[in-house]
Amino acid sequence: MSGLLALLDDVAAIAKVAAASVDDIAGQAAKAGAKAAGALIDDAAVTPKYLVGFAPARELPIVGKIARGSIRNKLLFLLPAGLILSAFAPWLISPLLMLGGAYLCFEGAEKIWHALFPHEHVVDAAPKVPGDPTHLEKTKVAGAIKTDFILSAEIMTIALAAIPHSTIWMDAATLAVVAIGVTAAVYGPVALIVKADDIGLVMAERGEWALTRKAGCMLVRGMPGFLRLLTIVGTAAMLWVGGNIVVHGMHTLGWHPIYDFIHHWAGLVGGLASEALAPTVTWIARATMDGVFGLALGLVLIPIGTRLIAPVWGAVFKGKA
Numbered sequence: 001m002s003g004l005l006a007l008l009d010d011v012a013a014i015a016k017v018a019a020a021s022v023d024d025i026a027g028q029a030a031k032a033g034a035k036a037a038g039a040l041i042d043d044a045a046v047t048p049k050y051l052v053g054f055a056p057a058r059e060l061p062i063v064g065k066i067a068r069g070s071i072r073n074k075l076l077f078l079l080p081a082g083l084i085l086s087a088f089a090p091w092l093i094s095p096l097l098m099l100g101g102a103y104l105c106f107e108g109a110e111k112i113w114h115a116l117f118p119h120e121h122v123v124d125a126a127p128k129v130p131g132d133p134t135h136l137e138k139t140k141v142a143g144a145i146k147t148d149f150i151l152s153a154e155i156m157t158i159a160l161a162a163i164p165h166s167t168i169w170m171d172a173a174t175l176a177v178v179a180i181g182v183t184a185a186v187y188g189p190v191a192l193i194v195k196a197d198d199i200g201l202v203m204a205e206r207g208e209w210a211l212t213r214k215a216g217c218m219l220v221r222g223m224p225g226f227l228r229l230l231t232i233v234g235t236a237a238m239l240w241v242g243g244n245i246v247v248h249g250m251h252t253l254g255w256h257p258i259y260d261f262i263h264h265w266a267g268l269v270g271g272l273a274s275e276a277l278a279p280t281v282t283w284i285a286r287a288t289m290d291g292v293f294g295l296a297l298g299l300v301l302i303p304i305g306t307r308l309i310a311p312v313w314g315a316v317f318k319g320k321a
Contacts, residue, residue, distance in 0.1 A: 054133075054137065054140075056195075056198050058133075058137065059194045059195060060191055060194075060195065062137060062140070062141060063187055063190055063191045063194065065141045066141055066144045066145060066148065066187065067183055067186075067187035069141070069144075069145035069148065070145065070148045070152060070183050070186070070187065071179065071180065071183050073145065073148060073149045073152045074152050074155075074156060074179035074182075074183065075176060075179055077149075078149075078152055078153055078156040078179075079156065079172065079175050079176060079179060082156050082157065082159075082160045082175060083168060083171060083172055083175070085160070086160060086165060086171065087168065093157065093160060093161050094161070094249050094252050094253060095249070095253075096157055097157050097158065097161050097245055097249055098245060098246050098249035098250070100153065100154035100157055100158070100242075100245065101154075101241070101242040101243070101244070101245030101246040101249065101294075102242065102246055102297060102301060103150070103154065103242070104154065104238040104239070104241055104242030104245070104294070105238070105239060105242035105243060105246065105294040105295070105297045105298035105301065106297075106298045106301040106302065106305050107238055107242075107298070108235045108236075108238035108239040108242060108294060108295065108298055109239070109294075109295055109297075109298025109299045109301070109302055110298065110302055110305070110306075111231070111235045112235065112295065112298075113299070113302060152179075155178070155182055156175060156178070156179065158245070159174075159175060159178040160175065163175075193223075193226075193227070193230075196219060196223050196226075197219070197220050197223045199216075199219065200215075200216040200217070200218075200219030200220040200223070201216065201220055202216065203215060203216025203219065204216030204217045204219075204220060236291060238294070239290075239291040239294035239295050239298065240287050240290050240291040240294065241294075242294045242297075242298070243290035243291055243292070243293040243294025243295075243297065244287070244290040244294075246293070246294070246297060247259050247262060247290060247293060258293065262286055262289045262290065262293070263286065265285065265289065266282050266283075266285040266286035266289065267282060269281060269282065269285040270282030270285060
């Protein structure tokens with residue numbers, strides 16, 4: 001009997017350790033996911049454009065295909081690559097993170113540039129004539145998954161840098177939770193967004209109560225504005241997160257002037273507020289200056305990206321979609 005009780009004690013102790021590990025994984029994954037907020041919002045803002053022109057019945061299946069491709073990108077390619085990088089070349093994480101941050105700055109600045117100078121915007125060169133819907137769907141899904149791969153790489157790199165490293169299994173489990181969690185956090189809302197106008201239309205036409213019909217009309221009318229707002233928020237988040245990543249990376253690598261300038265002035269601005277509001281005001285000031293730096297960096301990168309990198313990339317990967 002005493003042996004059985006001892007065994008139960010051991011099992012209980014193991015269960016407690018396992019539960020603590022699960023809590024650690026969940027906590028670390030949540031913090032890492034929060035660090036990747038800018039890329040997450042951008043991912044959610046970008047994806048709906050790939051559904052334009054398809055029948056409503058195909059929208060959710062297409063979102064599902066893109067989500068499965070996103071999970072495959074993260075779990076089969078990016079997670080192992082991140083673990084190998086962490087084990088054998090951890091010194092590369094910060095430069096790669098800065099590269100991803102610079103990409104976010106470029107994307108955010110390019111969106112602002114195109115909004116200010118729409119005549120310079122290069123419209124997607126997709127065929128304008130009707131074609132095979134199945135082929136068109138495959139092409140659109142493949143393009144969305146390629147775009148997702150870039151954003152997913154940034155998310156996973158941010159997560160890898162954010163989690164405190166322990167065993168390879170703990171790191172792998174945390175990154176897997178991040179991969180699944182952020183995919184659900186992006187494509188769950190995307191599915192709701194792309195079907196919101198259909199839901200609103202059904203409410204407006206078939207609602208039993210006047211309030212339901214009115215809410216449906218408001219939903220249909222409000223979706224274009226909501227999508228524009230989502231794009232604005234996503235752009236601001238990209239500039240903030242990208243600028244913060246690059247500034248912090250330069251600080252980590254030993255170049256401190258911009259980091260010190262931002263933290264000094266953010267502290268001064270925060271000091272003007274009351275004691276209760278000081279941390280919030282300081283954070284807003286720091287995030288604003290990170291975003292301004294991100295915008296400036298992105299504007300510098302626009303000619304490099306559009307006139308040098310994009311043509312080379314297109315020449316190398318043309319026809320490999």
